[in-house]
Amino acid sequence: MAEQLTKEDIRKEANIVYKKTEVLTDNVLHYCPGCGHGTIHRIIAEVIEEMDIQSETIGIAPVGCSVLAYNYFDLDMHEAAHGRAPAVATGIKRLLPNKYVFTYQGDGDLAAIGTAETIHACNRGENITIIFVNNGIYGMTGGQMAPTTLEGMKSSTTPYGRNIKQMGNPLKMTELVAQLPGTYFVTRQAVHTPAYVRKAKKAIKKAIQYQEREKGLSFVEVVSNCNSGWKMTPVQANKWMEENMFPFYPLGDIKVPEDK
Amino acid sequence: MKRELRLMKGNEAVAEAAIRAGCDGYFGYPITPQSEVMEYITAEKPEERTGMVVLQAESEVASINMLYGGAGAGKKVMTSSSSPGISLMQEGISYIAGAELPCLIVNVVRGGPGLGTIQPSQADYFQSTKGGGHGDYKLITLAPASVQEMADHATLGFKLAFKYRNPVMIQSDGAIGQMMEKVELDEQEERLTDDQIKEQYPWATLGKTPDRERNIITSLELDPAKQEQINLKLQKKYREIEKNEVLSEEIECDDAEYLLVAFGTSSRICQKVVKMARDEGIKLGLLRPITLYPFPVKEVARLAGQVKGILSVEMNAGQMVEDIRLAVNGKIPVEYFGRFGGIIPSSTEVLEALKQKIIGG
Incomplete structure (x- = not known):
């Protein structure tokens, strides 16, 4: 009979094949099971650990589901007012030009109330990284329509589906900021499968590394799910995202540096 | 201390005194009757003179949030505006007060309500002294009556802001801002290095080094019992200010x-x-x-x-x-x-x- 491995054996340094990055704290995530935020937090933290820049990085949390992001990153963190993260990041980066500065924002924060701050930080070419998590809904306040809610998509404030005539069009913020001369790297990613997680992590790593080049702002949209707000199981939500979100918000690089 | 004599506008004097007080960053948006503040600072090439950063923001909303970021990093930051612009800043000021950060805000008051007039007024007294934005907080509010005091209050404002980790408002008006008078200026104070900031302001977000816990700048606390304690702490600070700083x-x-x-x-x-x-x-x-x-x-x-x-x-x-x-x-x-x-x-x-x-x- 084969010898059974005890828990202690499994935890031996030699047997560890994966462990949580130390750039994440041990605080229990408040996010709903199935939500993409936890994964996105993890890959950002892993990138910071791999780059060995924990002591040189300042993160800015938004208002929205990720308002408490500062509880999870073992970094100096600054919690901004709703939509103002790019302005807060500008203040920090201008005064600490040798530090790495990133914002972590949702669609309501970045593409509705913070549109002006987002566009102008991008257009000025602030040497920061914006991580934009787009799940097409206001999660924290209970599933209201977001600027990125798709046509026909139901939310608590569009209970019969988003009517374009009444509510206007979903906003493709990432394509918009890619037009601005101040952005250096603009990409759209997802984290619903391991392969996409690896891709997204690579993109985030580049987006943070590019701050060293001082060539402008790097912008990473992550199209994500909101199974609670969409009123679906996590599996259904990911399927719905692939079938409905990706056609409107196609994944891939939108603007890549010319001087690779 | 050797003081230099100059003939200046109030708006220029507050700008020059701020540079001399070792200001690290000015973020602002043009509005009459205070646009000379940013015009003066940019003309002075502060990035060459002291290394000070100056940036024209896209709005007053953005400029106060740039202050919020800079103040979190322990930097001496300031903005200036006039009444309608100060109204737009109230959200950010409330966050800065809630997160207990120092900054200097100059309000060259004009008449209101609404777009009102560009002529001098004192109609922002309530806004300056009773909080202004949401929540229970106070701004230390200085009221200069001369060009000399515009300069002196910049220096004093930064001192009080850092002493109490609280935003300070200079409430001037269009007349004080625009008139020219003789002013004596302090000598240039050195800006603090990041190492000095780290030592003097251990709360500053300069990057989490292995020797300390991470620093978090926030005004959020969802637990009512803890939020009440935060408010009590703020009120205690305001009582101290009331006891010590009346002029x-x-x-x-x-x-x-x-x-x-x-x-x-x-x-x-x-x-x-x-x-x-x-x-x-x-x-x-x-x-x-x-x-x-x-x-x-x-x-x-x-x-x-x-x-x-x-x-x-x-x-x-x-x-x-x-x-x-x-x-x-x-x-x-x-x-x-x-x-x-x-x-x-x-x-x-x-x-x-x-x-x-x-x-x-």
Whole structure:
């Protein structure tokens, strides 16, 4: 009979094949099971650990589901007012030009109330990284329509589906900021499968590394799910995202540096 | 300390004094009648002179949030604006007060409400002294009455902001901002290095080094019991400020039988009124609050035990008069006289109001 491995054996340094990055704290995530935020937090933290820049990085949390992001990153963190993260990041980066500065924002924060701050930080070419998590809904306040809610998509404030005539069009913020001369790297990613997680992590790593080049702002949209707000199981939500979100918000690089 | 003499506008003096106080960053948005502040700073090439950062933001909303970021990093940051712009900043000011960060905000007040007028006013007294944005908080509010004080209050403002980790507001007005006077300037103070900031302000977000826990700048606390403690701590700080930082000037008060209370531009008019009244044999004094918050409550209360009546002279519809009445607590009559909409009261009409409302009243 084969010898059974005890828990202690499994935890031996030699047997560890994966462990949580130390750039994440041990605080229990408040996010709903199935939500993409936890994964996105993890890959950002892993990138910071791999780059060995924990002591040189300042993160800015938004208002929205990720308002408490500062509880999870073992970094100096600054919690901004709703939509103002790019302005807060500008203040920090201008005064600490040798530090790495990133914002972590949702669609309501970045593409509705913070549109002006987002566009102008991008257009000025602030040497920061914006991580934009787009799940097409206001999660924290209970599933209201977001600027990125798709046509026909139901939310608590569009209970019969988003009517374009009444509510206007979903906003493709990432394509918009890619037009601005101040952005250096603009990409759209997802984290619903391991392969996409690896891709997204690579993109985030580049987006943070590019701050060293001082060539402008790097912008990473992550199209994500909101199974609670969409009123679906996590599996259904990911399927719905692939079938409905990706056609409107196609994944891939939108603007890549010319001087690779 | 060696001081340099110059002839300057109030708006230029506050800018020059801020540079000399070792300001690290100015973020602002143009609005009349204070645009000279940013114009002066940019013309001075502060990035070459002291390494100070200056940036014209896309809005007042953005500029106050740039301050919020910079202040979190322990930097000496400032902005300037005028009333409508200050209204837009209230959200950010509330966050800065809630997160207990230092910064300097200059409000060169113009008449309101709404777009109002670009002429001088004191109608932002309530906004400056009672909080302004949402939640229970206070701004240390300085009220310069001369170009010299515009400069002095920049230096003092930064000192108080860092002493109490609290935003400081300089409440000037279009007249003080635009007029030219002689001003004595302090010598250049060195800007702090990041290492000095780390040592002096251990809360600053300069990057989490292995020798300390991470620093978090936030005004959020969802647990009501903890949020109440945060509020109690803030209130304790405000009581300290009220105890330690009151500034006021008393002119001809020793033998006064009647008292004017006025700040900023209207206090300059009232100095003339004191002279005119005394020429007529009326023993009139003037109390000039220099800090609007903390308000000189004790000074007013003491003088209320001496004089027969108080006239509050304001360039608004009667705002400071409420604080005077609270301090006087019904002991003697307290009346208000003012002009608003951008009009500066004349000395003759103030004296007339004193006679009608207080002496004859």
